[in-house]
Structures are given as structure tokens and as C-alpha cells.
Amino acid sequence: MDIKISKKKKIFITVDIIMIAVLVAIDQVTKYLAVRYLEDKPAIKLIDGVLELNFLRNSGAAFGMLQNQKVFFILVAVLILLIIAYVLFRMPDDRKYTIMHVLLVMIASGAAGNMIDRVRQDYVVDFIYFVLINFPIFNVADIYVTVSTFLFVILFIFYYKENDFNFLSFKQQEKFREIK
Numbered sequence: 001m002d003i004k005i006s007k008k009k010k011i012f013i014t015v016d017i018i019m020i021a022v023l024v025a026i027d028q029v030t031k032y033l034a035v036r037y038l039e040d041k042p043a044i045k046l047i048d049g050v051l052e053l054n055f056l057r058n059s060g061a062a063f064g065m066l067q068n069q070k071v072f073f074i075l076v077a078v079l080i081l082l083i084i085a086y087v088l089f090r091m092p093d094d095r096k097y098t099i100m101h102v103l104l105v106m107i108a109s110g111a112a113g114n115m116i117d118r119v120r121q122d123y124v125v126d127f128i129y130f131v132l133i134n135f136p137i138f139n140v141a142d143i144y145v146t147v148s149t150f151l152f153v154i155l156f157i158f159y160y161k162e163n164d165f166n167f168l169s170f171k172q173q174e175k176f177r178e179i180k
Contacts, residue, residue, distance in 0.1 A: 008093040016088055016105050023109035027140040028116065034127035034139075043129070052129050056137040059123040077115035084108045090167050099155065103148040110144030 005013075038044065038055035045052045084104045091097050117124040126137040138146075 006093060012091075012093060012101065013088065016101060019102075019105045020109050020112065023106065023144060024113045024116070024141075027109065027113035027144070030140045031113075031117065031125040031127070034125050038127055050130065050132045052131055053127050054129040054137055056126040057123040058126045058137070073118050074115055077111045077118075080111045081108055081115075084111075087168065092167055096164070100152070100160075103152045103155070106144040106148035107152070110141040110146075110148070113141030113144070114139075 034053070034055055038053055041055070043052045043054040084107060088101065088104055091101065114124045124139065124141075126139045126142070128139060128143075129135070129137045
């Protein structure tokens, strides 16, 4: 099987990989700084009663669910990364998909950033806390995933049409449609 990849596709994939590396690096640096300056220290109030930096070792998921399920979280992260890689590879080189590229890269970066923590130290470093609403403590990787997923859903509902995702069809499904 000979797969030809256009020059434009190679550029897109290269930019995607560079963006993931940069975003993961930002996440890891912020977590390093959190460990260095927040661990075993009182919270740093950025906006009194609203926002503070507060160190937390999180061995679970959001809201403390699924504590100590390292292998499960790593498998989920790997699966997410594989699916995103597949979608990015198959995605057309059309400007219409640029925002989707960015959002998928951000989701992949968040998944990779938290997966790195779990592999290295069995927990994720969380440090951003919205005191005002008592929201669970989170990190930069969580922001990537949450904001990007929210925007992706909005785009999926209001911008992209069902046939905009035909590039994800497997060949058997395409042949089946041609027969009908």
C-alpha cells in the first residue's frame, strides 16, 4: 500500500506536532513551578475570595473521582491521542478545518500533559483554584481539554455539518454507500 501525503498535509502535521510539544511544555513548566513554589506552602491569593494558586496531588479525575486508577487514565489518554492522530492525519487540507486542527491539538496536549504526570509520578499536579465557586483545583492541561472540548462541541453543533466528517469514514462504509 503506497500512501501519498501532500506537502500541505506534511506542513499541517508538522505544525500540529510542534504546537503539541509547545503546549505540553507550557503545561509541564507550570506544574514544575507549582511543585517548586506551592507544595507544602499556603495558597497564593491572586484575587482574594475568587482565585488562588493552591497545590494538590490528584491521583483521580475531576472532582476526585476514580482515585488511584493510573493504568486506566493512561490507557484512556493513549486512546484519545491515537484517535486524535488518526483524525488529524485524515483531515482534509481545507481552511475550514483549521480551527478543528487547533482544538484537537489542544485536547491532545492536555491529555499528553496529564499522562506525563501519571507516568512519572502516579498523580497529576493541580494548582488553580476558583475559590468563589469552590470549583475543583485544576491545571493548564485541564484548561486545554475543557475549553477545547467545549468549543469543539459548539462548532460541531453550529458550524460543521454531518458531511464535513465524511473524511473519517472507513472504506467499507464508503463502498456500502456507493452500492445503495
